Amino acid sequence: MTTAKRDTYTPETLLSVAVQVFNERGYDGTSMEHLSKAAGISKSSIYHHVAGKEELLRRAVSRALDGLFGILEEEDARVGRPAERLEYVVRRMVEVLIAELPYVTLLLRVRGNTDTERWALERRREFDHRVAELLKAAAGDGDVREDIEVRLVTRLVFGMINSIVEWYRPDGRGMNEREVADAVAQLAFGGLRKAGDGRG
Amino acid sequence: MTTAKRDTYTPETLLSVAVQVFNERGYDGTSMEHLSKAAGISKSSIYHHVAGKEELLRRAVSRALDGLFGILEEEDARVGRPAERLEYVVRRMVEVLIAELPYVTLLLRVRGNTDTERWALERRREFDHRVAELLKAAAGDGDVREDIEVRLVTRLVFGMINSIVEWYRPDGRGMNEREVADAVAQLAFGGLRKAGDGRG
DNA sequence: CCTTGTCCCGACCGATCGTTCGGTTACTCT
């Protein structure tokens, strides 16, 4: 039956291995041979669980996108003053990014060579746009600086957040999700200079 | 003679075409066939000008690294108060990044699959380290906030700057290098919140 | 026992990979 539990591979466990290799070697730089070596099964056996290489990519970026879009559906992201909703979304982005680190990492590196990659890029743009609107509303309230273009600020803040995938590693003794989220929020809203009180 | 000017390809003109394709498709996702189509010459002719695909990558990342390390040798980056030297370096990084956009873009995307890529990653880390020391000195002077770890701040600011390659396109009617550098410096040092006066 | 279906494998497919080679064109210099 379909609900039976086996100690062999499932599409999910295979995915976690594949995503790790994708992030180390790059998607295009990873062959099915690399995946079979990393997973410990033969190349042809992979096709018993998933349709192919691109399905693994699709499953991975879907998981990342679900996590990000899920933020926008949370109550604190939907109701309240835009500036506060924005800060909440920024913090949650960091948390989700860390919680789903390998999947988001892969999402952020997609180039657009295949249909799956182009779909991922489109959905990413959609998410960016939603956050940009939040920032725009906050600027309309006079809660954030207006001397820099909204679109530019959005891109820079996204750049700062997304760069986390380039260095954060869950060592155990490192920072946890909350600490990183605090640092990002403080730096993004308060800036590098000492004068700012950092709010709270 | 070697100084003769031809209207055919040189390693440099070929490089500019190759880097553009590398950035569109990714290095691993680009075949020599793709390059020959984009350059308008046959695949085998490329090997008359360069030793192979990896040499094109090495030339490209070398150019980007030379631009970045060149900043650290400029006078304003070497003498003066660390906090001011830091702000100068940040602004110059943005300018160099935009001036050498395709080359820096490629540099920031290498994964480490070949010797060339690993060498590029090592030199990048060296540059990051040099800037981190500058930030550390500025923190020692009490000129920047110390409530966030120096290494973390460095990474986040680098993330913000480096993200420029993901969206900046020299349209002509868009922002110029100086305007982007100003915005980055203002956001990095002054933060998103309105309270900050933005210094000057 | 035998069937059924899951899980896995080695061998192989056509296509494409980066690269090489022999040879032709076209320009420069004398």
Added chain:
DNA sequence: AGAGTAACCGAACGATCGGTCGGGACAAGG
């Protein structure tokens, strides 16, 4: 004009690519 050579090409190289195929091992249900 003739020699020399830089620039270029089509064809082909062995290797590897993502993916297919037929079948074997194994556990569960009858």
